Amino acid sequence: MDINFRKIDIDAYDEDVLQESELYESDPRNPSQVLNEAKQKQTAVRSSLARNDIVGALKTVLQDAPYGPHTDEAKNVTLQTLLTILNSTKSTEIPGTIKQLSPDEQDTLMKYLYKGMAMPGWGDISGSVLLGWHEKLTEIAGTGCIVRTMTDRRIV
């Protein structure tokens, strides 16, 4: 996903340019492994949802979320899996669910909410569902959570 606001590469002739990859630690897993894990999680989430275990499903999908280059397919699978969970949660259950997530998982959830909002019309994204989650998550995790989403170079 292209999120850079500057469209001209002003560093084209700079030999000592700071590369994107130097700004975060790269994922030790290789892309195909990440994709396999994403697909396994999709299955695990389905069975969790069948048992009506929303917290468990969220924790599964938010753990070790794919980031970095060459993992677009895994990222899409994960987003799709997450959307299934978000769409099938009753709005009254959202605050309780979020409170059971760890700070790390809350930060990752916020990343996906923003990713979803940046892709209107993709898959079964529903703006109102995402905004509902966003409101509750901000109430619980604070604006700091949004700042971490914007700052973190490990883009999901």
Place this chain on the structure above:
Amino acid sequence: MAPEVYNLAQTPIAAHAFNPDRTQLAASLNNNDVQIFERAGSEWIPTETLSEHDKLITSIDWAPTTNRIVTASQDRNAYVWQETPDPETGKLIWKPTLVVLRINRAATYVRWSPKEDKFAVASGARAICVCSFDSESNWWVSKQLKKPIRSTVLSVDWHPNNVLLAAGSADMKARVFSAYIKEVDERPAPSVWGSKLPFNTLCGEYSSPAGGWVHSVGFSPSGDVLAFASHDSSINIVYPGGPVIHNVRIPSLPLVTLTWTSESSIVAAGHDCQPFVFSGSEGGWQVVGSLDDTSGPKSDGGRSTGPVGRLKAGAFATFRDADSRGHSGLVSPSSADTKLLTVHQNTITSIRQYEGNGVQVAKVSTTGVDGTLVIWDANEIAAGNVNTVAGRMGSLSLR
């Protein structure tokens, strides 16, 4: 005791530094001059202006023992100012000495070393200049720390042993370097950071889990622990032995400046306009509250406002509010609508130790974008805030 609030200017304060006995204050009021203020009762009166820089002064430090001021500016220069008698009148004036830094980007931050025989200038040229005085040629010599810095250095802090230097950088890393200068320093005793320390030794490199520019770094009073604040709304406390790194996230906006107030507590402030207090040990760290009591609106009555204090009422206040906050004031007398519940009305950009013995700090001073100087009692943590902050905060440790 309520914090002392002084409105120094209607412009942002880029940097501030007190003289040794805290009767004078040097500040950069967002321009290329250093303004010296002198304390007169409950006011700060502008006295001298030190003009030599061409561009915005980004940082000021006042050496407590040798009474010298060092300034860093976006004009890529640093000046050391020394009070010397005027040859004609005999009056003491501040005399500048140019320091040739040899950098091609702005100087961003400057600090004297504990022994005051060196100072470090951070810069946008991916380098830190460590300057020491060469008495033979009678000038300041700059030696650069370059590797492995990949971007602008935003802050530095000296270790009490006068050799190690911590640096926070826009490449999302906090680093600890050796700034050992053969001509000046004695061989330092081995510490937790290492034992063999030639110039430019990298003793440690750390980053926050969610990344972000490292805005501020600080060694604990003993020098055995490093803390840094990064733009992911968190502070990290590093115990280099393990290394054990504690990451404390806050639910509010990022912190940009921090200082240690004892071996187990840190005060940090930033875009949330209030100084947060953190406390902990090697076992773990957490937010314990804020120095600012934000439970109710601040009354304007108790504020001393500098030279314009007596003009604060009526029409003057109306026009000043319109100018500084874009607030018309014509609607109603309730200016509370646009007023934050914090003492500072905008981002706090600098926090410094004001009173203490170096190990235990009793008071800290803050300045920010709102042009206000506030002196806080570092041990008076607003109780009303503890629950709300601690309840919402998240902490995790990394090993």
